[in-house]
Amino acid sequence: MAGGEVRLAKLVKAFDEVTVVDGIDLHMPGGEFFSLLGPSGCGKTTTLRMIAGFEQPTSGEILLDGKNVALTPPHKRNVNTVFQGYALFPHLSVFDNVAFGLRRQGTPRAEVRRRVNEALAMVHMEAFAKRRPAQMSGGQQQRVALARALVLKPAVLLLDEPLGALDAKLRKILQIELKALQQEVGITFIYVTHDQEEALTMSDRIAVMHEGRVEQVAPPEVVYEEPSTTFVADFLGTSNVIHAVATQATASGCEVRVGEFELTAGRGAIDARGETKIAIRPERVTLEPHGSTGPNRLAGMVERVVYLGNANQIIVRLPTGEALQALVQNTGEKLAYEQGDPVRAHLPAEALRVLADTGAAEIEEQAAAAA
Amino acid sequence: MTQASATGRAHAIRLRLRRRPKVLTLFVWGYIVWSLAPALIAIAFSFNSGKSRSIWQGLSLRWWTDGPGSMLHNDVFRGALEHSFTLAVLNVLIAVPLGIGLAITLSRWFGRGSGAVSLLATMTLVVPELVLAISLFLLFTQLLDIVELGTMAQVIGQVTFTLPFVVVITRGRMSSISTDLEEAAMDLGCSPLQALRLVLVPLLQPAIVASVVIAFALSIDDFVVTQYLSSDASTQTVPMLIYNTARGSATPALNATATVLVVVTALLVALGGLLYYALSRRQRLGAAE
Ligand SMILES: Nc1ncnc2c1ncn2[C@@H]1O[C@H](COP(=O)(O)OP(=O)(O)OP(=O)(O)O)[C@@H](O)[C@H]1O
Ligand SMILES: [Mg+2]
Numbered sequence: 128m129a130g131g132e133v134r135l136a137k138l139v140k141a142f143d144e145v146t147v148v149d150g151i152d153l154h155m156p157g158g159e160f161f162s163l164l165g166p167s168g169c170g171k172t173t174t175l176r177m178i179a180g181f182e183q184p185t186s187g188e189i190l191l192d193g194k195n196v197a198l199t200p201p202h203k204r205n206v207n208t209v210f211q212g213y214a215l216f217p218h219l220s221v222f223d224n225v226a227f228g229l230r231r232q233g234t235p236r237a238e239v240r241r242r243v244n245e246a247l248a249m250v251h252m253e254a255f256a257k258r259r260p261a262q263m264s265g266g267q268q269q270r271v272a273l274a275r276a277l278v279l280k281p282a283v284l285l286l287d288e289p290l291g292a293l294d295a296k297l298r299k300i301l302q303i304e305l306k307a308l309q310q311e312v313g314i315t316f317i318y319v320t321h322d323q324e325e326a327l328t329m330s331d332r333i334a335v336m337h338e339g340r341v342e343q344v345a346p347p348e349v350v351y352e353e354p355s356t357t358f359v360a361d362f363l364g365t366s367n368v369i370h371a372v373a374t375q376a377t378a379s380g381c382e383v384r385v386g387e388f389e390l391t392a393g394r395g396a397i398d399a400r401g402e403t404k405i406a407i408r409p410e411r412v413t414l415e416p417h418g419s420t421g422p423n424r425l426a427g428m429v430e431r432v433v434y435l436g437n438a439n440q441i442i443v444r445l446p447t448g449e450a451l452q453a454l455v456q457n458t459g460e461k462l463a464y465e466q467g468d469p470v471r472a473h474l475p476a477e478a479l480r481v482l483a484d485t486g487a488a489e490i491e492e493q494a495a496a497a498a
Numbered sequence: 499m500t501q502a503s504a505t506g507r508a509h510a511i512r513l514r515l516r517r518r519p520k521v522l523t524l525f526v527w528g529y530i531v532w533s534l535a536p537a538l539i540a541i542a543f544s545f546n547s548g549k550s551r552s553i554w555q556g557l558s559l560r561w562w563t564d565g566p567g568s569m570l571h572n573d574v575f576r577g578a579l580e581h582s583f584t585l586a587v588l589n590v591l592i593a594v595p596l597g598i599g600l601a602i603t604l605s606r607w608f609g610r611g612s613g614a615v616s617l618l619a620t621m622t623l624v625v626p627e628l629v630l631a632i633s634l635f636l637l638f639t640q641l642l643d644i645v646e647l648g649t650m651a652q653v654i655g656q657v658t659f660t661l662p663f664v665v666v667i668t669r670g671r672m673s674s675i676s677t678d679l680e681e682a683a684m685d686l687g688c689s690p691l692q693a694l695r696l697v698l699v700p701l702l703q704p705a706i707v708a709s710v711v712i713a714f715a716l717s718i719d720d721f722v723v724t725q726y727l728s729s730d731a732s733t734q735t736v737p738m739l740i741y742n743t744a745r746g747s748a749t750p751a752l753n754a755t756a757t758v759l760v761v762v763t764a765l766l767v768a769l770g771g772l773l774y775y776a777l778s779r780r781q782r783l784g785a786a787e
Contacts, residue, residue, distance in 0.1 A: 179681075179685060180684075180685075181681050181684075200684070200689075200690075201681070201684045201685050202684045202685070202686075202687045202688055202689055206685075207685055207686070208681075208682070208685045210678050210681075210682060212676065212678055214676065214678035214679055214681070214682040215682075216679060216682070216683075216697055217679075217701065218700045218701055218780075227683070227686050227696075228686035228687050231686060231687035231688055231692070232687060275686070276685075276686075279686065279687075
């Protein structure tokens with residue numbers, strides 16, 4: 128499969144003075160499963176609609192395989208969309224829905240039949256060809272919508288929260304199917320979601336968006352393990368974000384002060400100085416009895432223990448007033464700490480990140496270096 | 499008051515409310531009889547064997563097809579019927595496509611639930627028909643030389659007051675059709691015009707059927723505008739005929755003429771109703787072909 132490369136350059140969209148997409152630069156090589164992840168209202172759908180051609184950018188370029196298509200109408204772009212509400216034509220059967228695009232292209236009858244059946248088989252919907260959209264469940268409609276878009280063999284497939292309306296179990300199943308399908312057909316998928324787990328499971332790379340800007344672009348494990356900004360750390364699941372003051376460089380990173388304690392942070396923006404924030408995932412925090420010594424330790428008091436089944440979540444109150452979460456795997460042994468116990472929290476330098484709210488370009492470079 | 503008696507009382511009130519009040523039922527049936535009876539009586543008298551339209555003298559087809567004074571043999575009556583139906587068909591053919599086009603255009607430019615359409619709809623409710631009739635009359639006789647009184651003026655007049663009905667019906671349907679569908683059509687290779695033809699118009703079918711019925715019925719029913727814009731006897735419709743002759747020496751042949759009009763209109767409305775029901779059901783449930 129050739130092509131499918133998408134490049135967004137300084138893309139801006141404003142509705143009546145309100146800037147919704149605020150200068151996005153992204154590059155998606157052909158065949159990539161790329162996700163736009165971000166909270167509601169951050170401009171994901173608007174970005175996708177500009178790539179599809181339903182909205183015209185206020186400024187900036189959309190390059191599809193090197194050609195600027197920013198002003199090309201949707202029916203002339205080799206891009207297809209799977210809509211959040213599926214948007215199947217209610218007056219047509221499943222077969223006719225899938226055949227719709229092929230017929231517009233004037234494909235011969237026999238080939239229409241063959242390709243529609245092929246596409247329906249790909250999404251396991253052959254048995255439903257004669258049904259109307261309203262006679263199917265949400266998951267079945269979703270599969271048909273996918274077949275309808277894929278049958279045209281677009282260079283890029285755009286998906287706007289395609290699993291948003293489905294129940295959790297079906298979503299899991301379809302996530303796996305979608306990913307497998309993408310690898311099978313080998314075209315570029317641009318996938319919009321506000322569900323971080325969905326993005327992490329399926330994507331080759333993720334762009335985390337916030338208020339019309341891209342905060343970080345990186346593979347899932349990098350976005351998750353090494354969030355580069357406070358927003359990303361916060362948005363991607365529970366991460367501890369603590370106020371700190373970066374003081375000086377050390378052999379293994381950067382010295383930061385949290386209250387009266389001095390720690391070494393080995394990751395992130397270790398060149399930062401002054402007021403900053405540090406982040407660490409709860410599963411990387413280990414708790415030790417009060418009085419234990421060593422570097423990178425903070426004193427605190429167990430405030431609450433929450434039983435999660437496979438783990439215990441322990442919330443430790445730091446002397447600075449901030450809360451720190453630690454996740455302790457449930458090994459079957461009795462937990463050593465109870466509410467009110469003084470403890471020491473160990474934050475290993477290699478898991479401790481200094482966050483910097485740097486611009487997107489810089490971050491993309493970092494990510495490229497990391498990948 | 500004890501708890502038990504309180505709940506007992508509430509229960510009794512609820513029961514009383516649930517029972518249908520007899521007076522209301524009586525009123526509804528009374529009203530139906532009251533409004534239908536004159537028409538039914540008029541229809542019955544078209545089969546009278548005597549000349550009277552009020553004293554029953556026996557059953558015959560004398561005023562329909564048989565006698566020399568029958569509707570079939572009266573050119574004026576036949577002409578009025580023909581003209582009524584001609585106007586109705588022309589009104590449907592012009593007002594329905596125009597109204598649907600207007601509704602689509604308005605919703606495209608002003609949004610699907612726009613105020614412009616609502617304004618258009620209330621305007622014609624506020625403007626009395628007589629005012630519309632007189633202004634059109636003045637327009638055609640004083641200002642516009644191209645349009646002469648007669649069929650053309652009558653059609654223009656009827657289309658004018660029919661249009662808002664079609665627009666409102668269409669808009670009601672459009673508000674339930676997601677814009678996603680047209681975008682999906684364009685995404686799959688349709689030009690905007692093709693998307694309209696292949697997706698929006700088929701989905702508007704129930705609205706089209708309803709508009710046809712309304713446009714037909716409004717035209718058949720109309721008196722004021724049609725009368726004002728008529729020229730000579732050749733542009734006389736059945737309502738005009740009834741108005742002009744009913745007070746004079748009318749025979750049951752007039753009743754026969756009116757009956758044809760009523761029956762054809764009723765059949766069309768019934769057919770339209772069935773079709774509307776079938777179409778919207780088909781689109782909702784999507785009966786497989
Ligand atoms: N046609 C429009 N006119 C005016 N404002 C709009 C329009 N479309 C979107 N917006 C605004 O742009 C912002 C971003 O919208 P967008 O739909 O792109 O968000 P999103 O990231 O997809 O959010 P969600 O996860 O809720 O779908 C919102 O504040 C929205 O109100
Ligand atoms: Mg959205």
